[in-house]
Amino acid sequence: MAEFKADVLVLGAGMVGVGAALHLQQRGRDVILVDREQQAGEGTSFGNAGIIEVASVFPYMFPRDFGQILRYAMNRTPQMRYSLADLPAFLPWLMRYYLASSPQRALHSAMAELPLIRRSLIEHEALIEEAGVPELLRRTGWIKLYRSDATLDAALRDFERAKQYGVAGDVLDAAAIAAREPNLTGEFSGAIHYPDPGFIPDPGGLAKAYAALFSRKGGRFLLGDAKTLEQAPGGWRIGGAGGAAVAREVVVALGPWSDLVFRPLGYSIPLAVKRGYHLHLAARGNAVLHHPVLDSDQGFVLAPMNRGIRLTTGVEFSGRDRPPTPVQIERALPKAHGFFPLGEAIDARPWMGARPCLPDMLPVIGKAPRHAGLWFDFGHQHHGLTLGPATGRLLAEMMTGETPFADPAPFAAERFG
Numbered sequence: 001m002a003e004f005k006a007d008v009l010v011l012g013a014g015m016v017g018v019g020a021a022l023h024l025q026q027r028g029r030d031v032i033l034v035d036r037e038q039q040a041g042e043g044t045s046f047g048n049a050g051i052i053e054v055a056s057v058f059p060y061m062f063p064r065d066f067g068q069i070l071r072y073a074m075n076r077t078p079q080m081r082y083s084l085a086d087l088p089a090f091l092p093w094l095m096r097y098y099l100a101s102s103p104q105r106a107l108h109s110a111m112a113e114l115p116l117i118r119r120s121l122i123e124h125e126a127l128i129e130e131a132g133v134p135e136l137l138r139r140t141g142w143i144k145l146y147r148s149d150a151t152l153d154a155a156l157r158d159f160e161r162a163k164q165y166g167v168a169g170d171v172l173d174a175a176a177i178a179a180r181e182p183n184l185t186g187e188f189s190g191a192i193h194y195p196d197p198g199f200i201p202d203p204g205g206l207a208k209a210y211a212a213l214f215s216r217k218g219g220r221f222l223l224g225d226a227k228t229l230e231q232a233p234g235g236w237r238i239g240g241a242g243g244a245a246v247a248r249e250v251v252v253a254l255g256p257w258s259d260l261v262f263r264p265l266g267y268s269i270p271l272a273v274k275r276g277y278h279l280h281l282a283a284r285g286n287a288v289l290h291h292p293v294l295d296s297d298q299g300f301v302l303a304p305m306n307r308g309i310r311l312t313t314g315v316e317f318s319g320r321d322r323p324p325t326p327v328q329i330e331r332a333l334p335k336a337h338g339f340f341p342l343g344e345a346i347d348a349r350p351w352m353g354a355r356p357c358l359p360d361m362l363p364v365i366g367k368a369p370r371h372a373g374l375w376f377d378f379g380h381q382h383h384g385l386t387l388g389p390a391t392g393r394l395l396a397e398m399m400t401g402e403t404p405f406a407d408p409a410p411f412a413a414e415r416f417g
């Protein structure tokens with residue numbers, strides 16, 4: 001059987017793996033991108049809300065407000081749902097998440113991630129231009145709508161904090177909402193339009209366009225199972241359809257599946273998932289949605305994707321491999337129909353994905369502590385579409401001995417002991 005040789009194997013062809021592969025390639029590395037799917041961008045990177053979240057300088061931490069925790073515990077909110085059967089398995093992780101969400105530690109996470117967030121759109125713009133797909137980036141920003149004065153006031157307080165870090169936004173009243181999105185219906189106390197985030201109307205398509213760029217520049221793609229990775233003379237070896245591949249270095253960019261590699265190698269990194277769903281629907285009549293819009297109080301996003309209006313849901317705590325339980329889609333659907341003129345569902349069933357999360361909501365990026373040539377690049381939580389190319393740059397700079405553009409210390413695997 002053939003054995004392909006390269007400098008680096010990148011395991012996982014989601015937005016994170018493709019971003020790393022491209023940045024390594026730019027630095028002269030011969031890279032093989034490995035995925036169990038035939039094409040890039042078929043995992044979590046396929047189904048997100050498509051927002052390059054440059055306005056999200058504060059990661060999604062565990063709430064510290066007792067009333068909100070109680071509402072979540074009742075398991076009826078659209079923003080968060082948990083599987084009772086999986087709760088015992090999740091509780092220790094949730095406790096770590098809660099502890100990492102103290103005001104001081106949450107600020108630490110936000111400040112660690114800020115240089116990556118600031119770099120994110122710049123990296124996408126460069127790759128989108130090189131890949132020749134300008135139609136996959138829309139500069140609409142996105143709008144968050146609030147139905148009560150209480151939720152609007154809380155959002156305005158957060159916005160005031162975010163402004164200190166350069167986040168721009170327009171506060172909208174009912175008339176301004178109607179001017180920007182004439183087809184929305186509902187009683188809104190107000191909204192905030194963040195103009196700077198990019199919107200990707202086909203996130204899976206963007207990962208494929210980046211993978212095509214990687215191939216055009218001489219990169220190779222191997223259909224293979226990361227579980228077959230093993231140490232070999234001279235580095236690492238993986239089995240693939242039509243041959244094995246060997247390289248001195250390997251990058252684990254398997255998103256929510258990264259534990260399939262790091263756990264057998266003896267690392268107990270607390271990677272968990274926050275599942276989420278989407279469903280595409282047709283717009284009714286001539287109704288047009290101009291921006292992605294968050295109905296904050298009802299806990300869903302509508303985004304005008306190329307395929308249709310994509311309804312995405314909040315967080316579900318359940319095992320990664322458990323069968324889908326799209327309760328949040330079922331609950332959101334009637335509300336979404338009352339929010340925007342939606343017609344028939346375009347998808348036969350809801351899509352499910354799993355946001356890969358560490359308790360401090362920071363990714364793991366850098367050298368594996370105990371294995372030469374093994375590198376980590378996973379755990380991009382709610383922001384993997386946003387951060388994939390920026391973290392790809394950071395990782396590639398570390399791997400090639402360049403000065404990293406951001407301090408990598410907060411992302412080290414060692415932070416988990």
Ligand SMILES: Cc1cc2nc3c(=O)[nH]c(=O)nc-3n(C[C@H](O)[C@H](O)[C@H](O)COP(=O)(O)OP(=O)(O)OC[C@H]3O[C@@H](n4cnc5c(N)ncnc54)[C@H](O)[C@@H]3O)c2cc1C
Pocket residue numbers: 011012013014015016017034035036037040041042043044045046047048049050051052053224225226227253254255256257260275276277278312313353354355356378379380381382383384385386387388
């Ligand atoms: C509902 C929802 C909405 C979201 N909205 C946004 C948003 O608006 N903006 C944003 O920035 N982020 C958003 N996210 C988060 C974002 O989608 C993720 O953080 C990101 O896709 C993670 O990318 P990844 O490359 O790490 O993982 P993935 O895209 O999951 O890639 C992992 C790859 O590994 C491959 N793989 C798995 N197992 C194996 C194996 N054994 N062997 C070989 N290959 C394997 C998979 O096929 C896959 O291609 C959202 C997520 C969800 C669920």
